[in-house]
Amino acid sequence: MIRHYRQFVDQRRTHRPSEEYREPSDTEWQDFRDHFSLRKVALGTCNRPYGTPCQHENACVRCPMLRLDLAQEPRLLEIETNTHQRLGEAQRMQWLGEVAGLQESLRHIADKKQQAERLRAQIGRGEDGFAALG
Secondary structure, eight states, X not given: OHHHHHHHHHHHHHTSOGGGSOOOOHHHHHHXXXXXXXXXXXXXXXXXXXXXXXXXXXXXXXXXTEEEOGGGHHHHHHHHHHHHHHHHHHHHHTOHHHHHHHHHHHHXXXXXXXXXXXXXXXXXXXXXXXXXXX
């Protein structure tokens, strides 16, 4: 697969202007490296592409780009418990917008828990687990 990808890149480069293939400046290189360290969040790693903004305003539990770290699953369960408590309060107070938002968060939390189950199963089979959370 890597060899095929490299051939693809080499072929694409023959069709692109050579000035696009320059060494990055120190600032550009630092920015690129910082991108990856800034992707680490409480529940795991954000896999959004380099140079793209977070469209979920860092509400990571709702983001499909979050790759859950299994070591952080207890934190996810705490978030779920807290969200249920907040939902109860919002329902009692009839904060309907808050109710809708919390219900949406709970749907995404359930998705993250399913991702954790799939990842655990893949690890149990000796797979790397990257495909499970894509």
